Amino acid sequence: MSLIPIRPGSPFGTPPERSDAARNRERLLQAARDLVAEHGVDAVTMDMLACRADVGKGTVFRRFGSRAGLMMTLLSDAEAEFQREFIFGPPPLGPGAPPLERLIAFGEARIKYVEEYGELARAAAEHSPQNRHDAPPVVLWHRHIEMLLREAGLDRDPWLLALSLGATLDPERMLHSLRAHGVAPERLAASWRELVTRLLKDC
């Protein structure tokens, strides 16, 4: 498994940008970060970004494809860090702990991630079941869960079971529990622990 590159400069394996293009891109991203900090994710539009960065709207769309694409790019540093932690980091999130402990730690880390980046993650998946279910990072989370289920000896269709467990950790869903229902993150984490502990019992 390798890190999924949704990084500025090389989204999904495109060739490296020339340095002026890279500078322009960084300027656009900084303007987008500022707008998000000032107005919140939900209020930021492509028009606002074009206006703030003093470029045409066409430039913004060519750069990011869509509003969801912009949000995905803004998320990419946090996502890369999260990937590093569960693939290479210390146990129990990283390798070296039993699969159940790693699964529990994975859910807890996802919940923390959603507390911090949930609005961005929701906006990145917006209007697109494709982004929501099949974006490269999502596929990687599911592979990780599947690998841990197999390690734990749960070998009846672990891929599909991993998709189900992934659905319970869906950013939009968890964000809704946290924000609209006022569920505390610790309570979400306890429920995840209960779910996977029961699931892996006697494997």
Added chain:
Amino acid sequence: MSLIPIRPGSPFGTPPERSDAARNRERLLQAARDLVAEHGVDAVTMDMLACRADVGKGTVFRRFGSRAGLMMTLLSDAEAEFQREFIFGPPPLGPGAPPLERLIAFGEARIKYVEEYGELARAAAEHSPQNRHDAPPVVLWHRHIEMLLREAGLDRDPWLLALSLGATLDPERMLHSLRAHGVAPERLAASWRELVTRLLKDC
């Protein structure tokens, strides 16, 4: 528990319509059903409906609030039938079977429902986490799952666990597995059975 009235004529407890209003509404709904049958859910717009029914666009919006509201209304008969079955129908979906058998039957019935009405259900929840997570029928499904978990003796935060199980049966998610990944409905059902059977073991 009572049936959740998302029925034509009395959405969410509004007073009954006068008969000419009811006739107009039925005419609009029939036009919408025809358009869905001809073009598929995803292609139908409020403009198309206004044009087909020969009314102003404002009338259509006043009637249904939004495209999602229209789709919810189109779903309401199927939803009412589904509710009747799991609340009053014969076991194992209805009362009279052990909770694990009822849970398995509930998931199987949801999968069948999504096979038949998934596109409508997805459109009804579109652009609205509120509709997706808190529409009255969704709340009822979650209460039903929660009740069965309690009956099975699973009493550690059964409401939150019911929300997680509900997420694995989310129409958009299941539709994506069926359509984009070509997962057979029987395989989805087997995975659901495995999940809840393991979860309720030794309760």
